[in-house]
Amino acid sequence: MKGIMDYVNGRFEEVDGQEKYDVFNPAFGEKIAFVREAKREEIDRAIDGASEAQKKWQKVPISDRIKLLFRLENLMGNRLEEIAEITTIEHGKTFEESKGDVIRAIQNVESAAASSYQIMGRNNKQIATGIDEELVRVPLGVFAVISPFNFPVMIPFWFFPYAVTLGNSVVIKPSEKTPMSMNMIMNLVKEAGYPDGVIQLVNGGKEAVDYILENRKIAGVSFVGSTPVAEYVYRKGTSNRKRVQGGASAKNYILVMPDADLDGSINNIIGSFYGNAGERCLAGSVLVTLPENHDRVMNVFKKRAEELKLGYGMEETTDMGPLIRRDHMERVEMYIDSGLREGGKIVLDGRNSRCSKYPKGFFLGPTIIDGVSEGMKVMSEEIFGPVASFYSADSFEDALEVINRSRYGNASSIYTTSGQYAKRFSEMVDTGNIGINVGVAAPIAFYPFSGMKDSFFGDLHPQGGDDSVLFFTERKVIISKW
Numbered sequence: 132m133k134g135i136m137d138y139v140n141g142r143f144e145e146v147d148g149q150e151k152y153d154v155f156n157p158a159f160g161e162k163i164a165f166v167r168e169a170k171r172e173e174i175d176r177a178i179d180g181a182s183e184a185q186k187k188w189q190k191v192p193i194s195d196r197i198k199l200l201f202r203l204e205n206l207m208g209n210r211l212e213e214i215a216e217i218t219t220i221e222h223g224k225t226f227e228e229s230k231g232d233v234i235r236a237i238q239n240v241e242s243a244a245a246s247s248y249q250i251m252g253r254n255n256k257q258i259a260t261g262i263d264e265e266l267v268r269v270p271l272g273v274f275a276v277i278s279p280f281n282f283p284v285m286i287p288f289w290f291f292p293y294a295v296t297l298g299n300s301v302v303i304k305p306s307e308k309t310p311m312s313m314n315m316i317m318n319l320v321k322e323a324g325y326p327d328g329v330i331q332l333v334n335g336g337k338e339a340v341d342y343i344l345e346n347r348k349i350a351g352v353s354f355v356g357s358t359p360v361a362e363y364v365y366r367k368g369t370s371n372r373k374r375v376q377g378g379a380s381a382k383n384y385i386l387v388m389p390d391a392d393l394d395g396s397i398n399n400i401i402g403s404f405y406g407n408a409g410e411r412c413l414a415g416s417v418l419v420t421l422p423e424n425h426d427r428v429m430n431v432f433k434k435r436a437e438e439l440k441l442g443y444g445m446e447e448t449t450d451m452g453p454l455i456r457r458d459h460m461e462r463v464e465m466y467i468d469s470g471l472r473e474g475g476k477i478v479l480d481g482r483n484s485r486c487s488k489y490p491k492g493f494f495l496g497p498t499i500i501d502g503v504s505e506g507m508k509v510m511s512e513e514i515f516g517p518v519a520s521f522y523s524a525d526s527f528e529d530a531l532e533v534i535n536r537s538r539y540g541n542a543s544s545i546y547t548t549s550g551q552y553a554k555r556f557s558e559m560v561d562t563g564n565i566g567i568n569v570g571v572a573a574p575i576a577f578y579p580f581s582g583m584k585d586s587f588f589g590d591l592h593p594q595g596g597d598d599s600v601l602f603f604t605e606r607k608v609i610i611s612k613w
């Protein structure tokens with residue numbers, strides 16, 4: 132059995148310590164590797180190495196730092212299928228979905244190539260007689276990237292290409308559930324020619340996160356995960372004088388108006404609810420209809436959901452893979468139970484559609500619960516599984532109010548052919564990412580990946596553009612007279 136190695140100071144290292152977290156192939160239900168419990172010395176050593184490396188790295192001209200991005204982009208493009216296969220093995224998503232995960236990562240490498248332009252400062256001559264003023268942006272030191280299990284490749288790339296290209300070094304701690312893809316990518320980081328120590332990879336769970344948050348050399352933390360952990364990381368990180376940006380949980384509502392092009396949109400809507408087996412922070416969770424289109428939407432949606440084939444993600448016939456762990460699958464089943472107990476009606480029961488070819492896999496089929504209302508758990512809590520809850524709103528205004536009462540604000544979508552509804556929706560809905568006839572409103576790499584309310588902690592969002600420059604650099608103002 133393989134113990135996951137760290138990548139520190141340019142070398143893959145076997146870590147001492149107790150086997151603590153199992154890595155599974157969720158389709159087969161089999162343990163394939165393990166992560167050891169992190170030790171403080173191990174994390175501190177990686178941070179020390181990153182801090183030493185950063186002192187030299189910040190002096191490397193930015194055009195040379197960008198050249199390494201091009202090499203990394205090239206290497207990742209050449210090895211795309213290999214990385215995607217590892218992702219499917221450790222996560223369970225389909226091979227096509229895994230390729231999408233890697234492509235989104237590569238797009239962030241490309242987007243970070245704009246850093247030389249974005250880091251530019253400003254100046255004013257003669258702010259007073261004979262006095263000039265200049266603003267320059269400088270790197271801060273070592274950043275940590277702490278990522279969740281559901282996009283093992285893309286999410287670390289929301290941050291580290293920008294952080295290092297802007298002159299910092301990074302310590303990446305992937306999810307202990309899916310640590311293998313980023314581990315493989317460290318080979319490409321090395322091959323691209325990043326100096327030893329500039330990009331470090333450590334492994335572990337809560338204990339590793341705590342050691343990172345307690346280390347004085349960490350200037351900032353880019354976190355993505357569930358809301359309770361994001362809040363914990365935000366509070367502990369900021370009280371230890373670090374910058375923190377924290378993407379968090381979601382409950383996404385999809386409003387399908389009676390005038391929507393339902394036939395043209397249904398695949399897109401289905402993809403939003405059941406893509407990645409619903410383990411996506413942008414996944415649709417509640418489908419909102421109005422009384423006049425509820426039955427038609429339900430019929431079309433159910434027919435399409437019933438066609439989805441469960442299976443191992445590396446097989447071409449598979450539309451939907453397993454969930455990440457057995458206990459997570461059981462948690463999703465508990466939500467389905469609670470939906471029934473609290474008055475919902477089950478229209479399609481995923482608990483009846485396992486995958487006969489892989490009986491030990493963590494499979495749960497597409498599920499539909501109808502007649503949900505506010506106050507029910509399935510209407511308000513993140514399920515993170517293939518469950519669509521149907522809510523019938525009285526009107527467009529009622530739908531908006533319901534969506535805006537959610538504690539979360541990651542994403543929402545409207546399907547309509549009316550420009551007026553689309554405009555009002557985007558103006559009035561309180562979510563950071565908004566889809567108009569798009570069910571997974573995922574911003575491209577050079578836009579911030581937004582998020583509001585309990586779906587985001589901090590003010591500067593992931594991905595490229597102004598937010599990454601502000602997060603990963605400090606501004607110095609120089610006033611001079613000669």
Ligand code: NAD
Pocket residue numbers: 277278279280281282304305306307335336337338340341355356357358360361363378379380381411412513515541580582586
């Ligand atoms: P998680 O919160 O369990 O874990 C995220 C990271 O935090 C992991 O690296 C993990 O090791 C670490 N961690 C776990 N428990 C911890 C603790 N008690 N103290 C300190 N660190 C801890 O999240 P997950 O289950 O891996 O990922 C799914 C969640 O991530 C969902 O809620 C999903 O909505 C969210 N997510 C959000 C976004 C976004 O951009 N808003 C994107 C993807 C996923």
